[in-house]
Amino acid sequence: AQKITQTQPGMFVQEKEAVTLDCTYDTSDQSYGLFWYKQPSSGEMIFLIYQGSYDEQNATEGRYSLNFQKARKSANLVISASQLGDSAMYFCAMREGPMDSNYQLIWGAGTKLIIKP
């Protein structure tokens, strides 16, 4: 079974609009973390935002926020006021186990976001 599911292969969004990228996850661990990365055409994976399973508040980083719904096992990325430079692939990833343990990231298949001018 897929541990990380990103159901949107691609999205077109008008510049300046907000966009939500979906991510659902599957784990039996109580301690885990969820990441969002951006991958532009240059190839580099750029870290955007992190949410720990015990974090009570939704994570925010500038225009990025994570809509964490633990009971539904979803961790959607919200980008406010989208910009042309936001066009990229976006990946959701999960680490299982406590923060102070060795971990490996489990990756979703990604969503290709294109911002229209």
Place this chain on the structure above:
Amino acid sequence: EAEVAQSPRYKITEKSQAVAFWCDPISGHATLYWYRQILGQGPELLVQFQDESVVDDSQLPKDRFSAERLKGVDSTLKIQPAELGDSAMYLCASSLSPTGELFFGEGSRLTVL
């Protein structure tokens, strides 16, 4: 600009040839990862190093792939012989420790003809 250096950025080779990728992590980062990313998919971990030791290479196809980090700094990933299905982006990442944040390089894109 990524601080994890990778080369070459692009490599085109014919099947059955040998190919090698190099990664120089951020200075002081003890943990180094090699990922393979097939087009349209998320990255897949190939090998994880802690200093010069392999921590996890369970997903590395050892019949044709090898990885080393002899002095615990830079690392080389080799494929011999290359097959058509090896066409992918090869990403290197590093972190201060196995529990730390990952920093990625820009990747090496391999095309096998």
